[in-house]
Amino acid sequence: MDALLTSTALVALAEMGDKTQLLAMLLATRFRKPAPIISGIFVATLANHFLAAWVGHAAAGVLDHGWFRYAVALSFIAMAAWTLVPDRIDEDAPLAAPSRAGVFATTLIAFFLLEMGDKTQVATVALGARFGDLLAVTAGTTLGMMIANLPAVLFGEALARRVPMRALQMGAALLFLLLGLWMIADLQGWIARP
Template sequence: MEALFTSAALVALAEMGDKTQLLAMLLATRFRKPVPIILGIFAATVANHFLAALVGHSIAGVLTQDWFRYAVAASFIAMAAWTLIPDTFDEDAPLKAPTKAGVFVTTLVAFFLVEMGDKTQVATVALGARFDNLVAVTMGTTLGMMVANVPAVLFGEALAKKVPMRALQIGAALLFLGLGLWMLADLQGWFG
């Protein structure tokens, strides 16, 4: 349960103001079809985050030495800093649904590609390495993405005006920092 809840909380907070959340708002504004957009986000996130968690899990299984655990802890601390950098998304970029593919496929492909190398994907790799439960990490990070993006699709513009994104980014950064420091303290035997 720790892997599920930690993954969900970290990704939900890290996603606030992220470029994929901005993409969700843009898709909702342009296409005005929330159900296929939400389903596209879900499918893209499950696929992307499963692969990311699998990479993290696979690396953790091979590299069990302390230096790797320090690298994972450092990656969480680096994620804290990265979370404080606001993302931007080019709203003028052409984004039209192909007539044959539709809104769902457009969302699926756009979300999958935009999530590549994104901080939530990198966090998912780190979480996959940290926790020995691939399914819980994938479910948790997917839940976190949906918690952040479904309201963005449904209430996009109104939500952007009322939610203090900077405060959410700082909260996410503190969570990443706390997890990284906790791992370092555990490695030093301070909990022991």
């Protein structure tokens, strides 16, 4: 349950103002077809984050040493800093017209590719390594992406004007920082276990 809840909260907050959220808003304003956009985001995220969680889980299984656990903890602290850097997407850049497969395929491909190396994907790798529960991490990170992107697709511009993105980014950074520090404290034995 910790893996699911932590993954959901971290990714939902980290996605606020992220370039993939900006892409979701852009797709919604360009194509005005929320159902295939939301479906494309869901499938792209599920595939991308399953692979990312699997990489983290596999790396943790192979690199089961104290230094690797410290590296994962430090990656969460680095994610805290990265989360504070706002993403930008060029709204004037030409977005290809929907392929013959339609808005769904365009969204699926664009979202999957843009998520590669993105902070939420990197966070998913770290969460997969931290928790080792591939399905819970994938479900949580996918749910977090949908929590952040569903309103972006449905309410786009109005949401961007009303939600204080900087405050959400700072909240996400704080969560990443606390998780990294908690992991270090746990590795040092500073946290009492029942």
